[in-house]
Amino acid sequence: MTHPVPPRRPVLLGRGSWSEARRIAGILRKETVGGALLLVAAVAAMIWANSPWAEAYESLRDLRVGPEVLHLNLSLAGWAGDGLLAIFFFVAGLELKREFVAGDLRDVRRAAVPIAAAVGGVILPAALYLLITRDVAGAGKGWAIPTATDIAFALAVLAVIGRFLPNALRTFLLTLAVVDDLVAIVIIALFYTDTLAPLPLAAALAPLAAFTVLVQRRVRAWWLLLPLAVAVWALVHASGVHATVAGVLLAFTVPVVRSERAGGPDAGPGLAEHFEHRFRPISAGMAVPVFAFFSAGVALGGLDGLVSAFGDPVVLGVVVGLVAGKPIGILAATWLTARFTRADLDEGLAWVDVAGVSVLAGIGFTVSLLIGELAFGVEGGEHVKVAVLAGSLAAALIAAVILRLRNRTYRRIHEIETADFDHDGVPDVYTTGPPGKAED
Structure with missing residues (x-):
């Protein structure tokens, strides 16, 4: 008498498809270079x-043009935060839309x-953060500072300490950070808009609609698209909504799927992939490092200044939020998802691996600095900068310890994920059926 085979339990953090793995690897290479430039700019x-020569730095930062x-x-500094970071959020919006339309995350269970x-x-x-700063007047407006993940900074750290990190964990970190960026932009739009001018905001719909029509028709001409994008950005900025929101709005209009017309203008990569390829180097190599250069320069005031800063509950709230709140929140939510879906971690992975990546997500540099400036102003946020820098550095060091302890396991998984015994250019773990047939 044969016994029925029990159904296989769902897999949590599987490695995904080969096409997605290649795409993620390409993104990570560019973001890692950008992360290195970001660190250089911040230092x-x-x-x-x-x-x-600190006064010269402040004079340069405060120089007004336009x-x-x-x-x-x-x-x-304002141009860097309002202008250049709009490029960063445009790329993040493209990545998010592509993940949910054509990436592995179109599967609801994986998403x-x-x-x-x-x-x-x-x-x-x-x-x-709110618990720690509950007795400090005005501190509550900084509640969103420790909620962001800086993917460029995190990947720069990962390049040093986690070269052999499994593809599933890399993908999890990247997609988590992309969703995190969307949450951040929603928070900025809803909670950090002091005054709203409805007329410019309504006027922004006209160039946004024109941009949408052109990109939906697969038009790539920069001399048509760029003026419309700048107009949307300028009108959103004039409305009082933070101008980076314009970057996400523009990104969401760009089609992901290629045109099926034979010989059509979108033959080859989809338009979202085309724009992402063009603008990611600008975002990672210029926009984010320049913003970091103008935002990370804080006068510490020696040992006394550091002691004074860490006596501020706002600093303590940000550091605890990044170093403890961020990883515990990510790990708890992931564990609850696994329990709810009755899923098991993929073969070779353990919960300590998820914990290491969750701690790494506590690096909140770029967007945390931006929200700190929106909450407390450039001058009033000096202690916030100290907190973000300290919290991000602590998260990086703790993650380094956790992930390095598992390096031998990661090397073994890396060997499996890169083995190509049939020499077809596709690692064997991504092939199904006849040799050489890669998973889509």
Whole structure:
């Protein structure tokens, strides 16, 4: 008498498809270079801001350029935060849309994990921050500072300490950070808009609609698209909504799927992939490092200044939120998702691996600095900068310890994931059926 084979339990954090693995690897290479540039820019700003020439740094940061009549007479730091980061959020929006339309996350079961993790990684650090700063007047407006993940900074750390990290964990970190960016932009739009001018916001719909029509028709001409994108950005900025929101709105209009017309203008990569390929190097190589240069320069004031900063409950709230709240929230949400779906971790992975990546997600540099400036202003957020830098550094060091302890296991998984015994150019773990047939 034969016994029925019990159904296989769902897999949590599976390695996904070969096409997705290749795409993720390409993104990670570019973001890792961007992360290195970000670190260089941040260190340069810190050194300059604490040197005898600190006034020159402040003068450069506060130098105002741009037409006043268009409400664009901004400081260089303002141009970096409002302008260059719009490029960063445009790329993040493209990545998010592509993940859910054509990536592995179009599968609801796979999408549930990073979405739940991102939500958990926002709720708990915000709650811890509010708990710690509950008796400090005005501190509550900084609740969102410890909720963000800086993918470029995290990947720069990963390049040093986690070269052999399994593809599933890399994908989890990247998709978590992308969803995290969307949550951040929603938070910025809803909670950090002090005054709203409805007329410019309504006027922004006209160039946005024109941009949408053109990209839906697979038009790539920069001389048509760029003026419309700048117009959307300028009008959103004039409305009082943070201008980076314009980047996400524009990204969501771009089609992901290739045109099926023979010989059509979109033959080859989809338009979203085309734009992502063009703008990711600008985002990672220029926009984020320049923003970091103008935002990370904080005068520490020596040992006394550091002691004073860490006596501020806001600093303590941000550090605890990043170092403890972020990883615990991500890990708890992922574990609850596994329990709810009755899923098991993929073969070779353990919960300590998820914990290591969750701690790494506590690096909240770029968006945390942006939210700190929105909450407390450039001058009022000096302690916030110290907190973000300290919390991100602590998260990086703790993650390094956890992930290095598992390095031998990661090497073994890496060997399996890269083995190609049939020499067809596709690792054998991604092939099914006849040799050489890769998973889609």
